[in-house]
Amino acid sequence: MMENILQVSQLSKRFGKKQALSNVEFTVGKGRIVGLIGPNGAGKTTIMKAILGLFSYEDGQIKIDNQPVSETSHQALAKVGALIEYPAIYPYLSGLDHLKLNATGDDVTNRIDRLVKQMKMDSYITRKAKNYSLGMKQKLGIALALINQPELVILDEPMNGLDPQATKDLRDVIIEQAAAGTAFLISSHILSELEKLVSEVVIIDHGEVIKQATIANLNQDQADYIILKTSDDEQAQIILQQAGIAVMKAPGVVFNQTATVTLAVVLKTLIQANIDVFDVLHQGEDLEASLLSILHNETKEG
Numbered sequence: 001m002m003e004n005i006l007q008v009s010q011l012s013k014r015f016g017k018k019q020a021l022s023n024v025e026f027t028v029g030k031g032r033i034v035g036l037i038g039p040n041g042a043g044k045t046t047i048m049k050a051i052l053g054l055f056s057y058e059d060g061q062i063k064i065d066n067q068p069v070s071e072t073s074h075q076a077l078a079k080v081g082a083l084i085e086y087p088a089i090y091p092y093l094s095g096l097d098h099l100k101l102n103a104t105g106d107d108v109t110n111r112i113d114r115l116v117k118q119m120k121m122d123s124y125i126t127r128k129a130k131n132y133s134l135g136m137k138q139k140l141g142i143a144l145a146l147i148n149q150p151e152l153v154i155l156d157e158p159m160n161g162l163d164p165q166a167t168k169d170l171r172d173v174i175i176e177q178a179a180a181g182t183a184f185l186i187s188s189h190i191l192s193e194l195e196k197l198v199s200e201v202v203i204i205d206h207g208e209v210i211k212q213a214t215i216a217n218l219n220q221d222q223a224d225y226i227i228l229k230t231s232d233d234e235q236a237q238i239i240l241q242q243a244g245i246a247v248m249k250a251p252g253v254v255f256n257q258t259a260t261v262t263l264a265v266v267l268k269t270l271i272q273a274n275i276d277v278f279d280v281l282h283q284g285e286d287l288e289a290s291l292l293s294i295l296h297n298e299t300k301e302g
């Protein structure tokens with residue numbers, strides 16, 4: 001069985017009357033890259049801050065490498081590196097000074113050198129941070145989270161403010177560190193940004209975990225929409241609904257093909273009702289759309 005570096009169980013958090021998190025549960029396996037995905041205000045930053053012991057919570061438990069973490073119990077956080085919101089940067093120190101101040105353990109000089117090269121920060125690392133662009137500061141913040149080779153790295157929207165090249169460089173660094181055993185929890189409100197990076201996603205909305213799945217499973221879950229053009233679309237919709245087959249309100253007759261609702265079953269039903277089918281269109285769904293439909297269904301049920 002895979003060991004978890006992070007385990008969040010039944011985490012609930014309120015800000016005054018606002019329930020920010022309800023019963024949040026998920027895990028991050030050692031060396032895995034997990035995406036925390038959800039729209040603005042879903043609770044991603046709140047989850048990350050709770051993991052980092054930055055505030056109290058009403059209910060639940062957080063364990064890092066099987067050690068409980070809370071506002072008053074921080075020991076396990078020695079294994080964690082993080083960048084939440086804006087990095088704390090001293091304007092009159094250089095990036096290199098920041099890294100030197102934060103690095104602990106053996107072989108510090110070499111580790112700093114390597115990371116600076118990997119993240120392509122060489123050209124400005126000795127300049128004072130007050131002259132850095134937003135993206136440069138963001139990269140420095142990420143480098144600071146990575147420098148002590150923690151077992152778990154938590155990054156809140158790390159691609160924010162990075163250009164496409166920097167985004168790719170960051171992806172490469174994360175993948176390399178994960179291969180060396182570091183686990184990552186990375187938040188984003190854009191699934192496609194993380195799709196090339198993460199092996200698993202935790203989907204969150206309105207403070208609740210809607211799903212934890214591997215990217216492979218999410219791909220599998222993608223809907224297979226079929227659109228029919230018939231001699232009488234309105235009548236066809238009524239007949240299918242009467243037969244217990246869900247159809248969407250759209251031009252044509254649209255249904256989601258599943259193990260039981262197959263194209264063959266639908267065609268048979270229509271033909272028996274004397275409706276002719278002129279055309280059959282397959283409309284797959286990309287990952288982003290399938291995420292949106294997961295979120296949308298949840299909202300309807302909730």
Ligand SMILES: Nc1ncnc2c1ncn2[C@@H]1O[C@H](COP(=O)(O)OP(=O)(O)OP(=O)(O)O)[C@@H](O)[C@H]1O
Binds near residue numbers: 015020043044047189
């Ligand atoms: N300190 C606070 N006091 C009161 N409400 C808060 C506080 N921090 C967060 N919230 C509320 O909790 C909810 C979750 O916020 P959070 O910042 O965790 O969302 P998020 O998923 O990180 O969103 P974003 O992508 O916009 O950063 C929001 O409704 C937010 O307004």
